[in-house]
Amino acid sequence: MAILVQPDSKILIQGITGSFGGRHAQLSLDYGTQVVAGVTPGKGGQTFADTVPVFDTVDQAVRETGAEVSAIFVPPPFAGDAILEAVDAGVGLVVAITEGIPVMDMMRVRSAMEGSATRLIGPNCPGVVTPGTGPDSSGGCRIGIAPGYIHKKGSVGVVSRSGTLTYEAVWQTTQLGLGQSTCVGIGGDPINGTSHLDVLKLFNEDPETESIIMIGEIGGSAEEEAAEWIKANGKKPVAGFIAGATAPPGRRMGHAGAIVSGGKGTAEAKIAAMRDAGIEVAETPSDMGGALQRAIARAAGE
Numbered sequence: 001m002a003i004l005v006q007p008d009s010k011i012l013i014q015g016i017t018g019s020f021g022g023r024h025a026q027l028s029l030d031y032g033t034q035v036v037a038g039v040t041p042g043k044g045g046q047t048f049a050d051t052v053p054v055f056d057t058v059d060q061a062v063r064e065t066g067a068e069v070s071a072i073f074v075p076p077p078f079a080g081d082a083i084l085e086a087v088d089a090g091v092g093l094v095v096a097i098t099e100g101i102p103v104m105d106m107m108r109v110r111s112a113m114e115g116s117a118t119r120l121i122g123p124n125c126p127g128v129v130t131p132g133t134g135p136d137s138s139g140g141c142r143i144g145i146a147p148g149y150i151h152k153k154g155s156v157g158v159v160s161r162s163g164t165l166t167y168e169a170v171w172q173t174t175q176l177g178l179g180q181s182t183c184v185g186i187g188g189d190p191i192n193g194t195s196h197l198d199v200l201k202l203f204n205e206d207p208e209t210e211s212i213i214m215i216g217e218i219g220g221s222a223e224e225e226a227a228e229w230i231k232a233n234g235k236k237p238v239a240g241f242i243a244g245a246t247a248p249p250g251r252r253m254g255h256a257g258a259i260v261s262g263g264k265g266t267a268e269a270k271i272a273a274m275r276d277a278g279i280e281v282a283e284t285p286s287d288m289g290g291a292l293q294r295a296i297a298r299a300a301g302e
Contacts, residue, residue, distance in 0.1 A: 002130040002182040003157070003202040003209070004093060004121075005069060005141040012037040012067035012091075014058065014074050014082045016048050021073030024097075024145050025052070031148040032132055032139040037061035039070075058082075058089040071127065071143050072096040079123065080105030087118045095143045096122035096193070106191040113193070120193025126163035126185035129170075137179075146170075146183065154179015156292065157203035159196055160215035161188045162243055165285055169213045169241075172289030181209040188217065196226040204235055211237040211296055213288055214279070218244035219265040224273040231277035237295035240274045241282040242267045 005011075011028070015021035016038025029035050029049060037055060038048050044056035055061040058070065070091045074082040079098040086094045101123045113120065121128060127144015129151055131137035136149035150167060152174040160166040166185045173180055184199050186192060196214055203209045216223035223242065230238055245267035274281050280295035282288045 001206065001208060003199070003206050004119075004128050004182060004184065005130050005143060007032070007130065007132050007140050008034060009069055009141050010034050010036045010065065010067045011069045011071060011141070011143060012039060012058065012061045012065065013071045014039045014086065015072065016040060016052070016054060017043050017046070018073060018075075021071075022048065024071075024073065025049070027148065028142045030138075031142040032134060033142050036065040037067050058085045058091065062089045062091060067091065069093040069095065069143060072098055072123070074098055076100040076102065080109050083109050083120065083123075084112055087113055087116050091118060094118055094120045094193070095125070095127050096120060096187075097125060097127060097144050098122075099124040101189070103191060106189065110191060110193075119198075121184065122187040122189075122192060122194075124189045125187030125192075126166055128182065128184050129180070130182045131180055144185070146185070150174055151183065152177075152179035154181065155208065155210035156180050157199075157206065157209040157212045158183040158215070159199040159203070159212070160185055161196075161217050162215055165215045165241065165243060165288075168285050169215060169288045172286075173213070173292065176289050176293065178211075178289075178292070181206060190220070195222050197222065197229055200226055200230065200234075204233065209236065211292055212239070213292055214238060214240045214274075215288070216240065216242050216270055218242070218267050218270070221265065223270040227270075227273040227277040227279060230279060234277070237292070237299040238277075238279045239282060239288060239291035239295045240271075240279045241285060241288050241291070242270045242274070243285075245271075
């Protein structure tokens with residue numbers, strides 16, 4: 001069944017009438033994603049691409065279309081409120097693509113979501129893709145900004161803090177003929193909704209996922225926590241890569257969460273934790289597919 005989203009998941013897009021949101025809404029429609037609604041306050045009653053109704057509120061969109069997932073393409077100053085509007089409307093999964101949401105806003109969002117039934121992916125993430133079986137993996141579910149054509153329906157679960165490294169892992173597994181079950185970009189902000197560990201638990205129980213690539217980066221301790229869980233509970237071959245090994249301590253590299261401070265969150269510590277957990281670690285981004293092949297071979301006793 002893959003994880004998080006299926007080809008028949010009903011998607012609404014908050015910010016669908018903006019240039020960025022509209023462009024990726026159209027790409028998702030072209031991919032075969034079931035985009036059933038858009039939301040832009042003040043533009044209710046319009047349609048997008050002649051087929052997708054636009055509503056003033058998420059609550060209206062959910063009640064009239066049965067939308068289950070919301071993608072957030074709302075400008076940073078308003079994105080926190082957009083997330084909470086989707087939560088209040090009972091949306092089961094919110095995927096926040098927006099980059100640059102103020103940290104204080106995300107602290108407020110996290111506090112308000114405690115006890116909620118809604119799962120948040122992101123913010124500052126490339127989104128989620130469950131590939132389909134059509135040409136260039138079309139007919140699946142593409143939420144966010146990932147290029148659909150690089151995907152291939154298959155058996156590898158991908159979870160990553162980095163958007164571009166997600167695409168690299170996807171392309172390598174496509175070229176190897178392995179394909180992907182679901183690809184999840186969790187984002188690189190210091191305060192986000194879903195961790196590596198959350199996604200790994202889902203992949204571990206998903207019958208369509210036979211192996212996993214986990215991509216992390218310097219900063220925080222999420223990768224070490226995930227590795228510890230894999231060591232105790234993992235049932236499938238896992239390959240890993242940590243970006244930022246050459247970053248100077250105390251300097252942010254790329255993502256807001258990619259900063260080493262107080263001697264914690266170093267690439268060396270994360271790589272050591274991965275290896276201790278039996279994860280096959282790729283030395284370079286170009287080796288992620290090869291590392292996964294080695295992990296699969298080792299699990300098979302080859």
